[in-house]
Amino acid sequence: MRVCALVLLPALLGAAGAPELRLVTLDPAHFHAAQFYSGALPGFSRDAWVYAPVGPDLAGYLTSVSQLSERSPKPDHWRFHVYAGSDYLDRMLSEKPGNVLAISGRNQRAIEYIEAGLRAGMHVLADKPWIIAARDFDRLQAVLNEADRRGLIAFDCMSQRFDIAYQLQRELVNDRAIFGELQTGTADQPPVRMASSHFLLKTFNGMVNRRPAWFFDIARQGEALADVGTHVVDLAHWTLFRNQALDYSKDIRLLTARRWPTVLTLDQFRRVTGEPEFPAFVKSAVHDGKLDYYANNSLLYTARGIYIELQVSWDYESPAGDKDSMLATYRGGLSEVAVRAEREQHFLPEVDVTPLRAVDRIRVKSALEAKLKRLGSAYPGLTVREEGQRLQVVIPPSLRVPDVQYFLLLAEEFAGFIRQPGTLPTWEKPNMLAKYYVTTHGVELARATARK
Structure with a gap:
């Protein structure tokens, strides 16, 4: 119900197209982000980094990761490196220990994190919702256009498919x-x-x-x-x-x-x-x-x-x-x-x-x-x-x-889009805009109706 995003830095993908990917999680606040760690991800390093503010959201996230790991066939697979502090975003951007960024937080901040990822030259895989207000619809369009301009993939993570x-x-x-x-x-x-x-x-x-x-x-x-x-x-x-x-x-x-x-x-x-x-x-x-x-x-x-x-x-x-x-x-x-x-x-x-x-x-x-x-x-x-x-x-x-396992499948599918350029369906972008137009402007219509 909150946002969970996955971001890959193409500069680190290498000429061979199939390097070891290194996962970094930013500001986690929901178990969706933890689901990336419910099993081993092929082609990903065992090392994983977490950057977040100190608080109950981080504690809850780490608890979820621990519980999922205990049920995994390889409970000791992941090795975590955690940084907690108010400067978590700047610290992550300056250190960049990995080439894959998972974002999990309050829905309102989703589009901000996605913009930051694209500006840093990263591909983005983000779970719903990217935006929750009609006023941000133009911002969403700009994000997707920016991804196209830079030759990056910005992909919506629809797990129920x-x-x-x-x-x-x-x-x-x-x-x-x-x-x-x-x-x-x-x-x-x-x-x-x-x-x-x-x-x-x-x-x-x-x-x-x-x-x-x-x-x-x-x-x-x-x-x-x-x-x-x-x-x-x-x-x-x-x-x-x-x-x-x-x-x-x-x-x-x-x-x-x-x-x-x-x-x-x-x-x-x-x-x-x-x-x-x-x-x-x-x-x-x-x-x-x-x-x-x-x-x-x-x-x-x-x-x-x-x-x-x-x-x-x-x-x-x-x-x-x-x-x-x-x-x-x-x-x-x-x-x-x-x-x-x-x-x-x-x-x-x-x-x-x-x-x-x-x-x-x-x-x-x-x-x-x-x-x-x-x-x-x-x-x-x-x-x-x-x-x-x-x-x-x-x-x-x-x-x-x-x-x-849905998020493991999503990560695998998304990595395929990165490694094989041109395989992301061309209808995904316009249909993403249509979807968020319905959700955000639908809420706006409901509020306008209630005010009458």
Whole structure:
């Protein structure tokens, strides 16, 4: 939910194109950055450097690294060198002990760190979100243009693309024998619906996983659509417009948007953060002794005329012990293709196909079975099981990739773009702009609507 970036210095890549890479982490504040150390990275040195201010964010990061290392097949693989001080950024820039920079911090500072990396002649791989406010959109465009001017790669790190459920959904939505023709829909009946739900209070082994108090400052963290919503928008465009470039100025039209708060009592805030009082930076959002945390957004928009409805929300705690959930549905002329990660699926993303008419069921099922057979070389063992009206795609456990490995796969993919110039898809940059236009200007629209 915060930012995690990976930066490579091309001058250190060497003529051979495959040198030993040396990893440096800057200002870590979330476990995403620690996930780079969940296993050995091929071609990377065992030595790793960390530069950060002294504080609980650094302590939490090092704890996460330690826990991930203990579960790794090679728990003693990484050798860390840590510098903690207020001049961490200047110290890192002056020493430059490595050629790979991982940035993990508050969302608000993401674009600043990315700019610094490019100015230093570095390639950048950054997790979402790069920006959380519409006023920074021009800054994002300038960053990407600067990367092009310098011949550098600036790549957005979209980890959910590595989930097999979303990969399969993308395949099925783009198969006309299964899905039919893509429908444009209407405002009342959008063919694409995405809902992402999260909980603020989470426990592990009976202990509360603390969130830093600044997480509740939307000026630093961003509202839901601009933060975790980045993944939701990315999946929608990645699925609908496979290998196609979007033009945000022509293809995107924002229609309606809402924002609403999750209201926290002081006791609830204390429990999730460990802080005794509401800090000064959220006082303006405290009313009658309760914090209005604007962590929820909905948005209706069109992309190339296709209606898309999004909802991203945060509740305080699940009374039933539920986990974060996701529902992504696409309706075509023949069927609806869905990914569900809800209670019924034990919060594990599953794919199903629902024929829209009984008369089409046999041919849709036949087309689905044929498609899974063709995918067998990449995804062996996929089968179809009938679940009422749904045709469930049964995914063998052997094809599931643990979330913690997504960042290892991202680092490997990104290194490939560096070592083989010209392999970064040309649609990534324009689609990144379209995505952040939707997320940041969607929040702006929600705020404007609330002021009316």
